[in-house]
Amino acid sequence: MTTWPAPLPVPPDAPAPLPEPARAELRLETVLGALSDPLRLTIVQRLLLGAQEYDHTCGWFGFDRPKSSLTHHFKALRAAGLIRQRQYGLERRSHVRVDDLEARFPGLLALVAAWTP
Amino acid sequence: MTTWPAPLPVPPDAPAPLPEPARAELRLETVLGALSDPLRLTIVQRLLLGAQEYDHTCGWFGFDRPKSSLTHHFKALRAAGLIRQRQYGLERRSHVRVDDLEARFPGLLALVAAWTP
Numbered sequence: 064m065t066t067w068p069a070p071l072p073v074p075p076d077a078p079a080p081l082p083e084p085a086r087a088e089l090r091l092e093t094v095l096g097a098l099s100d101p102l103r104l105t106i107v108q109r110l111l112l113g114a115q116e117y118d119h120t121c122g123w124f125g126f127d128r129p130k131s132s133l134t135h136h137f138k139a140l141r142a143a144g145l146i147r148q149r150q151y152g153l154e155r156r157s158h159v160r161v162d163d164l165e166a167r168f169p170g171l172l173a174l175v176a177a178w179t180p
Numbered sequence: 181m182t183t184w185p186a187p188l189p190v191p192p193d194a195p196a197p198l199p200e201p202a203r204a205e206l207r208l209e210t211v212l213g214a215l216s217d218p219l220r221l222t223i224v225q226r227l228l229l230g231a232q233e234y235d236h237t238c239g240w241f242g243f244d245r246p247k248s249s250l251t252h253h254f255k256a257l258r259a260a261g262l263i264r265q266r267q268y269g270l271e272r273r274s275h276v277r278v279d280d281l282e283a284r285f286p287g288l289l290a291l292v293a294a295w296t297p
Contacts, residue, residue, distance in 0.1 A: 091295045092218050093216070095216045096216030098208075098209070099209050099213030099216055100213075101209050104209055168291055169287070169290075170287025170288070170290060171291060174208060174285055174286075174287060178208050178209075
């Protein structure tokens with residue numbers, strides 16, 4: 064089974080998360096819909112496997128896409144409850160909601176981690 | 181972990197399956213997209229948990245939906261590789277591709293089985 068690095072602790076000076084659904088509000092059909100796009104699957108997989116620091120910006124991914132398109136995809140992932148986003152000045156940074164997703168949908172992140180683009 | 185009845189063996193007189201992607205062609209993003217609709221999740225969950233016979237017709241579900249709408253959803257599930265369909269005279273009957281899905285996406289069907297509509 065594919066695994067991933069343990070989530071890093073929240074830094075004490077981290078800004079509050081942007082609005083997101085609570086753990087109990089997560090819906091499987093919504094989460095699966097958000098993951099049904101290869102770019103969004105790629106975002107979640109890279110955030111999951113490459114967490115060398117706490118939060119990542121859009122720019123960290125190096126996607127050759129307009130920033131507005133990436134912003135849209137990150138927002139969709141946050142609205143579905145897959146990622147948590149925080150505003151650091153002009154930047155939004157993201158990480159996967161590992162604990163919430165493992166609690167509600169055990170095995171889902173293993174599928175994402177094992178995905179071959 | 182939620183489990184389901186073991187798949188029944190294919191009856192020797194079963195018609196050939198309708199066209200479908202081979203196991204190696206299944207794509208996670210496509211499978212997740214097909215499951216991102218509550219009705220389609222319901223179809224797969226009921227086929228998975230209620231397999232008292234080999235194949236099930238649309239009518240077995242008792243959905244209050246036009247037949248054309250159900251035909252569309254079953255076809256989408258077949259095209260994504262979630263179900264296998266066979267034509268019995270005028271009827272199409274379906275079952276979940278348990279072995280193929282467990283081989284390619286282990287844990288996915290457990291999430292479907294545990295889903296609360």
